[in-house]
Amino acid sequence: MARRYAVAGTGSRARDYVRAIFQEHPADAELVALLDPNPGRLAFHQQYVAELGGGPLPQYGADDLELMVKEQSVDRVIVTSPDYTHAAVVSRLLRAGADVIVEKPLTIDAEGTRTIAAAMAESGKSVVVTFNYRYSPRNSALRQLIADGAIGTVTSVEFQWVLDTRHGADYFRRWHREKRNSGGLLVHKASHHFDLVNWWIASEPTRVFASGGLFFYGADNAAARGLGPRPERGTVDNSAADPWLLDLRDDDANRRLYLDSEQYDGYRRDQDVFGPGITIEDNLAVVAEYASGARLTYSLNAHSPWEGYRVAVNGTEGRAELDVVERAAVLDTHIDPSYPSATTIPGTVRSNGERLTLQTHWSPAAEIQIPQAPGGHGGGDTLLYADLFQAPTNDPLSRAATLRDGINAIAVGIAANHSLTTGHPTNIPDLNLA
16 A cells, blocks of 8 residues: 655655656555645645646645645655754644654754754654665665675775766855855765765765865855956846856746745845855865764865865775766766766767776776666666665665664764864764754
8 A cells, every 4th residue: 555645845846756656656655745835836846746647636835734644644754944943843744643754954953953853853754865876876886895804894985076067066056055044064065975885885974074164166266366346136038148147937836936936935046156244165175083983084065166075984894986977077067066067079079978986906996887777867767766665675785874874974064063163172972963
């Protein structure tokens, strides 16, 4: 019998879950309600449901979480609302009697982890955090290599992630640009990356030191580079002449979800990346210590000309390296900045692709074949949705993320934000996370 689902937060990310329910898992899941404070976005998703073959769904406002669960006999709620709302929304849903699937990050601060954990303990309901990068075949292959003991005991991890001037810039247009909303990139984005490290090496972080700042985006940096006067937003005439501007009229979904829906809440999806009011960092460096004794060195840059990541895991028997280029250059007009480009660039020295290399001591390097899978996020989305909506299977890689995994993923970012403020290392136990 299909479980009854609702979606809380009907922005862009919710579309993927709605599509997966109707197209891939209609026998496993039934979507029975939509919830959002914005009537325009609710109307968009109601039409999207109709396009997928579904009928009219009951719609609820932000204050009606408990009422929705009760009236529609909801079994599980998919939470895709902004990060700063997660603690309150998730805890209310748990106490209302529903299990929760929540988009990463679990929440943005230590208080939020305690709020959610208390509600979970009191209600007896469950929380699943969606880390789709665990399911990407290349990341799973690295996990398997380490678990098999190919490099021995892990001693350190070197991790470099670069966001390009389409995807990286987009965080500085949206609500994410204010740290009070997102926890900054160390929580919102890097929780993906820290979760991968925790999962790859099967250990928990204990101490963190961070350094970073806003060195590229924002009004002060624009003035220092002499960029001159700029529009407050990207939806302006002649926006195509400026590659930094996002014109919401260029994409029907963006227009309907955000531009046409501004009348209800005033939210602007297309703010100028060089405008005032940005409080998150765009360049970050982190050193983290783990209970196992391993060390992590991590860096994040949000204004790179290409997008991807490089990770090396050092062990007592050798070294494994994973190199991924998700977008070799920002050249096309692909509207969704969060998905890799399929554009091929003839004659380039950098092209889209991935490579996993293993080299043990006293031996030449060998390339490890990575299984291929269709779908977004390197094939991870399809596998994730199967895990979410179907009966759990015995997964030797333990890809399904628990509440504890969700807390450990944001623990590094929360501690790193604390370190940025104090200028000193932060012991994670001192934060009193749940």
